[in-house]
Amino acid sequence: MAEQQFIPGQRWISDTEPELGLGIVKQTSGRTLTLQFSAADEARTYAADNAPLTRVKFQVGDRIDSDQGWSLTVDGIDESQGLLTYRGTRSDGVTDQLAEASISPFMQFNRPQARLFTGQIDENIWFELRDATLKQQQRLKQSDLIGLGGARTELLPHQLYIAHEASRRLAPRVLLADEVGLGKTIEACLILHAQLLTERAHRALIVVPPPLLHQWLVELLRRFNLRFSLFDEDRCQELESSNAGDNPFLAEQLVLCGLDLFTDSPERLEQARQGEWDILIVDEAHHLEWHEDNPSPAYQAIESLADAIPGVLLLTATPEQLGQDGHFARLRLLDPDRYPSLAQFRQEQGHYQSIADTVGHLISDQLLSEQEEELLRTTLGETEATLLLREMQDAAAAPALRQQARDRLVELLLDRHGTGRGMFRNTRERIKGFAPRTFHSYPLDLPDCYRSDQQTALPGFRRLQPERSLKSRPGQEWWRCDPRVDWLIGLLKQYRQEKLLLICAHAATASGLEQALRTREGMHAALFHERMSIIERDRAAAWFADQEQGCQLLLCSEIGSEGRNFQFAHHLILFDLPDNPDLLEQRIGRLDRIGQKHPIELHAPYFRDSAQEVWLRWYHEGLNAFVHTCPAGQQILEQVQPTLQRLCATYPDDPSGLDELLTRTRQLHAAISETLQQGRDHLLEMNSCREQTANQLVAQLRELDQTSGLATYMEQLFGAYGVESEPHSSHSLVIRPGQQTLTEQFPHLPAEGATLTYERDTALAHEDWLFLTWEHPMVRDAMDMLLESGRGNCCAMGAGHPAIPSGTLALEMLFVLECPAPGILQAGRFLPPTRLRTVIDQRLEERDKLIDPDELKSRLQPLPKPVIQKIVTPLRRPIEAMIAQGEQQIANRIRPLLQHGMTAMNEYYSAEVDRRKALSRVNPYVRQADIDLLVRHQRALNHHLESSRVRLDAIRLLVGL
Secondary structure (H helix, E strand, O other), X not given: OOOOOOOOOOEEEXXXXXXXXXXXXEEEEOOEEEEEEXXXXXXXXXXXXXXXXEEOOOOOOOEEEEOOOOEEEEEEEEEEOOEEEEEEEEOOOOEEEEEHHHEOOOOOOOOHHXXXXXXXXXXXXXXXXXXXXXXXXXXXXXXXXXXXXXXXXXXXXXXXXXXXHHHOOOOOEEEEOOOOOOOHHHHHHHHHXXXXXXXXXXXXXXXXXXXXXHHHHHHHHHHHOOOOEEEOHHHHHHHXXXXXXXXXXXXXXXXXXXXXXXXXXXXXXXXXXXXXXXXXXXXXXXXXXXXXXXXXXXXXXHHHHHHHOOEEEEEOOOHHHHHHHHHHHHHHHHOOOOOOOHHHHHHHHHHHHHHHXXXXXXXXXXXXXXXXXXXXXXXXXXXXHHHHHHHHXXXXXXXHHHHHHHXXXXXXXXXXXXXXXXXXXXXXXXXXXXXXXXXXXXXXXXXXXXXXXHHHOOOHHHHHOHHHHOOOOXXXXXXXXXXXXXXXXXXXXXXXXOOEEEEOOOHHHHHHHHHHHHHHHOOOOEEEOOOOOHHHHHHHHHHHHOOOOOOXXXXXXXXXXXXXOOOOOOEEEEOOOOOOHHHHHHHHOOOXXXXXXXXXXXXXXXXXXXXXXXXXXXXXXXXXXXXXXXXXXXXXXXXXXXXXHXXXXXXXXXXXXXXXXXXXXXXXXXXXXXXXXXXXXXHHHHHOOOXXXXXXXXXXXXXXXXXXOHHHHHHHHHHHHXXXXXXXXXXXXXXXXXXXXXXXXXXXOOOOOEEEEOOXXXXXXXXXXXXXXXXXXXXXXXXXXXXXXXXXXXXXXXXXXXXXXXXXXXXXXXXXXXXXXXXXHOHHHOOOOEEEEEEEEOOOOEOOOOOOHHHHHOXXXXXXXXXXXXXXXXXXXXXXXXXXXXXXXXXXXXXXXHHHHHHHHHHHHXXXXXXXXXXXXXXXXXXHHHHHHHHHHHHHHHHHHHOOEEEEEEEEEEEEO
């Protein structure tokens, strides 16, 4: 390069920054020169003797763009005083000339052959990286597991099964109704994650109770790398003012907001309806009150949104807690045409119970009654059911064949059972892995300050929080006389090394306890209540979660029992008791979640001979609600509430009344639990997690975790782009931008660097570290950055390989067969961007079978750039012929690939359409709209697959040594 003469007006291109476009020499001064890159509005100054620049010289036949907008096909080239002038024919047929200074600065040389002929040769590492990226892109597009393995979550079978089943649907509309602690939020986010990655969805709206906004925001980012925008009234007004009154909901793709934004403002609701969303997620949907003649404003708001948005996910309590009317109200939001009448719904539920009982008998290998056999024929069809029943009952058949027929009957009933399409519900009884609970109660004497006439005049349920009736004055606060404070201090000292979560009913109680601990013992506890801002609550939760510098105790008002997950702790202090069994279970559910590693310790202080003792004994001795979940609790409360209220006001004057209440409660509990057990939709529960499929998903994802090859790939990518990395600890690295980083910002890499891990368990233990998978935005965007930049698409190397004699050339070419289809069609399932390789020698013979790419790696040697230019320039025509031959060879290969993809696609869609049509005849939950959509997608995919094209992506010139 030192021999090259730089003259103002010459066109050069940067080898290290090709994205700057075509540069022009502006001035030379001694040992330096300056180039202006007008396309990027940038200037660069280089040392003349080692500038990383390549002179742009077009050849006869090339097409050049002028800076005036017309183009010229080169017929001849003149040179005068170091500057080139091109002669040729313009696109309008006029003969003209174009000086190199007048060439458009926006011309790019990303096509591999153009870069080869202009001398823009990349190092071999870039070609290898590009090849590896194309292979991974092909694999990822074909994967049936997209969206499931990339999240920072445990691989739990029931969650993965639901996410896999629902996310593959076009615009899923489902009710996620797992029992408390089974992870409905994770399931919903996994479905959303998969829908976004597969491009079935692009715009998502999540509506949650206001106290849960920041928790959702953080969970979406930390676990799923999804950056949602938090919307409230102030944010909407800000967007309207900055966008001339436009609909604020059109400003972002992913939006999270509180339900109150829509119940408080019909205008915001209408704007959200017009937001062109693909999917809506609603948390705590059981709070949407519905009555047949008078639905609540909150219910009507969600109903309005669900009517306008194709995909809907509702997260709600279990049907036993909702009651049949509430269950119907939730399903009606998903499909009002399917659920027009509550009376009809009640009738259908009775029918499905018969199917569920039949499935139970099949699973337990019991003989079926004549009525059950007839039900099978009615549900499955006479021919199919009769054949399977005959095989199952054939005494002469092998046991394995009889069992196979029995299993097939179960599978068919699961597939055709109605509520399994629109609803998923797993129970603790079916999903194992929960820690045991231990209950500790602490009786205390009622202090004099709570024995006043004012106290005894309180309604019974108010006596559960007696501190609420005392007027607080400086020096006379309630906590100064309440023995529960002394008890709490003792408990904290007893479990000095443990994290403890305390939940009480009111913010004032939590604040008083914080003041008491700080004033009396110098103990610092975190506060978490509704009077704090969302950010303040999140900081408090983070302080509590910090295992090294965090506080021992988190003081929560009742808001802490909604949605939050504190399962890193296993001690729960029930400072007072709620007057609702479901609310008690919500409190305990903050710790009692799947994945909890320790037995859960429940601590409940109470005052003897008071309303607190009545409720504690009713919960413990009547419902056994501290040690076990109690789905029957709410129904029992409705029947015994008057008695409870009376006893709270009179106890202990009539102790026998409490004994009678406990006896009656136990009887009701046994009877209602038996009814619920018999009435449970076992078929639905089986359909919510088919164990064989779920376990296969877990096994596949674990294998992918162990064999993905991502760590090796990213190490090469970091090295190529100049990102520095060094070991941090076991299974982790620290990465940071290096001084030679090739881009201003490596995707999602902070300027200060980051700690990352490729290991799932490590990522779960360190939520502030990056968890890199093939689905992480850093990985995906870095892959896109490499492919879109053109880096690695042109390389030249010496090759000591017997198939390439010394002094001869071969051209290794990478092609990509791709289908230009909208993302929602997911054409990649049938025809992913397919990497194809061929090697053509100078005699135009194909050599790829003789030149194995892995073997070739060890036989390559770099060549000096001047040597490469001396080879390429005179041999341009033979090289072009080699490229043409390679294109012909690949064209002959793609027809079978296209045919295979189209056959697989048509077989899949035809089978799925036929299956849905058959299901719709026996299962009204299958919508005709879903079938019509499948037909449209099949028709569109046939067109797009026919339009697939192949393009040359990269070339590597191999010079025999």
